[in-house]
Amino acid sequence: MEIKTLCLGILALGDATGYEIKKLVAEGSFSFFSEASYGSIYPALSKLTKDCLVTCKAMAQEGRPDKKIYSLTDTGREALNHSLKRAPGPDKNRSEFLAAVLFAEAVAPERISDLIEERILEHKQKIHALGELLETDMTPGSKFVIEYGISMQRAALDHLVKNREDFEKHTMSGQNNETPARTTTAAH
Amino acid sequence: MEIKTLCLGILALGDATGYEIKKLVAEGSFSFFSEASYGSIYPALSKLTKDCLVTCKAMAQEGRPDKKIYSLTDTGREALNHSLKRAPGPDKNRSEFLAAVLFAEAVAPERISDLIEERILEHKQKIHALGELLETDMTPGSKFVIEYGISMQRAALDHLVKNREDFEKHTMSGQNNETPARTTTAAH
DNA sequence: GTGTACATGTAAAGTGTTACATGATTTC
DNA sequence: GAAATCATGTAACACTTTACATGTACAC
Known part of the structure; x- marks a missing residue:
């Protein structure tokens, strides 16, 4: 599963920032079957925004970078739906x-x-x-x-x-x- | 686990060619917890040879590329032993x-x-x-x-x-x- | 004749991590 | 005062896959 699909899917569960996605993947429900670093999440979200699969609202904050809340668009939902129609690839277990x-x-x-x-x-x-x-x-x-x-x-x-x-x-x-x-x- | 260590370890179990390593990883004992393609195995074996961790004997064959049988050197065995002393990293399960x-x-x-x-x-x-x-x-x-x-x-x-x-x-x-x-x- | 197994290798493209850059606020 | 949490982002590097290149031999 590439990071872009992962982000798309997580945003289908609710709006989130890049930071929150990272936390979900590192400690939340996704923690034991996926992985992603900031260096892959932020570029993925930019790309998804550019492709109009998600939208981004910047919330100004004091003393911190703007919090950017991403939401799935209808196009994004369709794209996710489409990729869910194909059978998921086999698990990758590296030990x-x-x-x-x-x-x-x-x-x-x-x-x-x-x-x-x-x-x-x-x-x-x-x-x-x-x-x-x-x-x-x-x-x-x-x-x-x-x-x-x-x-x-x-x-x-x-x-x-x-x-x-x-x-x-x-x-x-x-x-x-x-x-x-x-x-x-x-x-x- | 990077491919180089994987190759080193497999060669510790016995001499093998790149082709055989690929088969072990794709269908053998390693199949459900590791992965590697020819495009990563062959370069890894070249690098290991260059670094004197393995040696390579080319066996001439008719109508086929020479079969290259790789063996672990003492240096290679030491290197493997050394990396076995560190605790193995956590499993990576992607589903x-x-x-x-x-x-x-x-x-x-x-x-x-x-x-x-x-x-x-x-x-x-x-x-x-x-x-x-x-x-x-x-x-x-x-x-x-x-x-x-x-x-x-x-x-x-x-x-x-x-x-x-x-x-x-x-x-x-x-x-x-x-x-x-x-x-x-x-x-x- | 079609496909699979044998056998090696390279180059381009893709995908991802690590380390860096920046900096306030809160908890121990 | 040290460390963790919040918050985003880029650039260099590492690693791997995919597709290509090149054939023979055997089984169905």
Whole structure:
């Protein structure tokens, strides 16, 4: 999902400033399945304004840049509607953790236990954080989505707790720190 | 995780060509938590070779470009080890599906049911595909990681099956296709 | 004969992040 | 007095994808 569509969609939920969009994406209902920095949001909003998909009202403020409140136009709503008709692209899940687990197996198996330990803590923290979000954030959609996030975090946590011992046992026995199993050609 | 580190790690599991790395990332143990195209892999391998983190043996072939088999050097192994010492960055989960659900709530609630229906099918297919992978792919690490993927897919599937009815009921009653609830300022 | 698998590589275009620039106000 | 919150914006850089370029060989 490109940032422009993301902004368009967020504005369909209500008027907002660039700053507020950033907060939603960083801490709100969007936090666990999207990302965007100011450096991408502000240009996106400018472009959308230029293309007449949103309008912008500048509100003067003292000691601060004007607050710019963006609203979706009818054209913008149509455009969003149009892009919702196509099936959403597949999820993109990038996990340095999982990669680290696979790599550590070959290069530093003694690291795996710590890796999993820390991960478990992170999941617990995230479940807690999402739980708190649930208390503020209340449209059926955000509720559904945040609860989805909680389900996923719990599933990851459960998997780690249930399978770590078995996995660690396997990697311990094979302690091959400096000489990994080299198969003919990459038969992983 | 940048592509260079990804290549380095994959080569720690065994020698491979760029083509094989691409396949691993597209269909193998890495498929559900990383991504990379030829356009990023080949340049990455060149750079790694230039920096002496990997070496490259060209194998002549008939009617095809030389097959270039890359191997990790000791320096490369050290570099990988070094980067494994830092805690892995947080996962990046981008989901057009979840965004579409949130946006559809405001703009086209009648679309939600289809969206979820298709999603359920996709999860079932992915669970099946990962199950098949399990039968070929067998180091404890890949097994652990693929089973992790299956757990996550199952959790998503379960969540959708269990919560869709309740959620759809809520969005149906509020049928606000053309006039979404506009709060003062983005209180989603 | 059509499509897929094999096999590498480059260039242009797209998309995004990071760091910088600016500065008041409020909370600890 | 230090740090966070509010508020916008640009420029340089990083990274990646897409499309192109170039073929052979085998399966259906």
